[in-house]
Amino acid sequence: MHTETTPVTIIGAGLGGLVLARVLHVHGIPATVYESDASPEARTQGGQLDIHEGDGQRALADAGLTEEFRAIIHEGAEALRMLDPDGAVLLDDPADDTAGRPEVLRGDLRRILLDSLPDGVVRWGRKVSGVRSLGEGRHEVSFTDGSTVTSTLLVGADGAWSKVRPLVSDAVPAYIGTTFIETYLYDADERHSATAEAVGRGAMYALTPGKGIVAHREAGGVLHTYVQLNRSAEWIGSVDFTDTAAATARIAAEFDGWAPHLTALVTDGETAPVARMIHTLPDAHHWDRVPGVTLIGDAAHLMPPSGDGANLAMFDGSELGKAIAAHPGDTEAALAAYEAEMFPRSASFYADAHEILDLCLGKRAPYGLIDFLGSAAPAGE
Numbered sequence: 001m002h003t004e005t006t007p008v009t010i011i012g013a014g015l016g017g018l019v020l021a022r023v024l025h026v027h028g029i030p031a032t033v034y035e036s037d038a039s040p041e042a043r044t045q046g047g048q049l050d051i052h053e054g055d056g057q058r059a060l061a062d063a064g065l066t067e068e069f070r071a072i073i074h075e076g077a078e079a080l081r082m083l084d085p086d087g088a089v090l091l092d093d094p095a096d097d098t099a100g101r102p103e104v105l106r107g108d109l110r111r112i113l114l115d116s117l118p119d120g121v122v123r124w125g126r127k128v129s130g131v132r133s134l135g136e137g138r139h140e141v142s143f144t145d146g147s148t149v150t151s152t153l154l155v156g157a158d159g160a161w162s163k164v165r166p167l168v169s170d171a172v173p174a175y176i177g178t179t180f181i182e183t184y185l186y187d188a189d190e191r192h193s194a195t196a197e198a199v200g201r202g203a204m205y206a207l208t209p210g211k212g213i214v215a216h217r218e219a220g221g222v223l224h225t226y227v228q229l230n231r232s233a234e235w236i237g238s239v240d241f242t243d244t245a246a247a248t249a250r251i252a253a254e255f256d257g258w259a260p261h262l263t264a265l266v267t268d269g270e271t272a273p274v275a276r277m278i279h280t281l282p283d284a285h286h287w288d289r290v291p292g293v294t295l296i297g298d299a300a301h302l303m304p305p306s307g308d309g310a311n312l313a314m315f316d317g318s319e320l321g322k323a324i325a326a327h328p329g330d331t332e333a334a335l336a337a338y339e340a341e342m343f344p345r346s347a348s349f350y351a352d353a354h355e356i357l358d359l360c361l362g363k364r365a366p367y368g369l370i371d372f373l374g375s376a377a378p379a380g381e
């Protein structure tokens with residue numbers, strides 16, 4: 001197999017890697033993105049993301065894609081409702097669309113980024129198997145198909161299980177004891193009307209200490225559910241997710257006694273439940289400067305899901321792209337400038353992410369989150 005040399009080599013065509021490639025393109029700097037998925041359609045891209053003014057939206061502006069972003073906003077999806085296990089409404093925030101956190105589908109966001117890049121920038125079906133230093137800031141990247149590339153500036157945008165990370169850090173993600181289990185209901189307004197009504201126009205949270213059901217309404221009457229459970233890895237491992245009926249019954253049993261129109265999000269699920277065990281890197285993960293390589297997004301700072309990860313990945317991508325453009329011919333100055341800002345930024349988000357997870361599933365659930373959202377706890381609490 002041949003070896004090619006690429007100037008800016010990005011591993012991973014997630015939101016972080018694509019924003020980086022796009023911002024570099026805007027500045028006239030060529031880059032190549034190597035992605036393990038065989039094609040853009042190889043797998044569905046997950047649920048809805050709220051895109052924040054301070055980071056995600058700024059990144060898209062730097063990418064010159066504000067107009068394209070505005071066109072994919074799911075209007076009304078910012079509405080938020082909190083229910084108790086009986087289905088009683090604890091909080092109902094219809095949210096206007098000026099809250100600065102519009103919702104979009106991850107797949108739509110990825111599409112506008114892909115459409116903004118010249119053909120050939122993303123090389124599909126190229127799964128990295130390993131990386132090694134060649135000295136003086138150069139690296140060799142090996143792929144599972146036996147090919148290699150040599151880079152003078154290597155960026156790991158390859159998510160939680162980054163193959164690039166070992167070049168800079170020994171840290172590995174650890175399970176935090178919380179698992180999200182995804183299910184979907186389709187045509188919900190017609191076929192599951194009580195459930196669709198309970199979820200409302202946006203997001204619905206039914207949370208208690210250690211467990212909860214969270215659902216988002218996506219375009220086209222789709223209800224996308226994340227069951228949240230604080231359970232050991234052994235417990236999750238004991239659920240046979242290859243047996244849809246048995247797995248559904250095990251998960252539903254955790255919500256015995258809850259209102260049927262809420263548990264229907266699990267019991268009537270129209271896709272096999274998918275378990276996402278939540279792993280994180282150590283708080284404030286950082287490393288000493290290593291010539292010729294850096295990380296962005298989850299590869300750099302995998303933290304509990306708090307609605308910030310994708311926003312931060314895109315912001316990292318745009319900040320790194322701008323730093324490379326601002327230091328022509330001086331890779332080390334660019335990477336040092338990027339990391340000097342990224343480390344303290346992600347450290348502060350780690351703290352927020354732990355707090356939000358605790359508000360959702362900790363012993364004050366759901367009232368801690370209701371307070372956090374700025375509303376009074378309901379009468380009787």
Ligand SMILES: Cc1cc2nc3c(=O)[nH]c(=O)nc-3n(C[C@H](O)[C@H](O)[C@H](O)COP(=O)(O)OP(=O)(O)OC[C@H]3O[C@@H](n4cnc5c(N)ncnc54)[C@H](O)[C@@H]3O)c2cc1C
Pocket residue numbers: 011012013014015016017034035036037048049050126127128129157158159160161162163180226276296297298299305306307308309310311312313
């Ligand atoms: C259940 C759940 C819900 C979440 N909800 C939200 C939310 O509402 N809002 C939010 O902002 N964030 C959310 N997040 C966090 C968010 O998904 C991540 O922070 C974000 O996707 C990180 O983007 P990234 O580009 O760094 O990595 P990724 O999105 O993981 O992209 C990495 C890319 O690299 C590719 N890749 C991986 N390994 C290799 C390899 N060896 N070779 C080549 N390519 C490779 C992958 O295929 C992928 O395309 C959630 C996370 C979870 C688990």
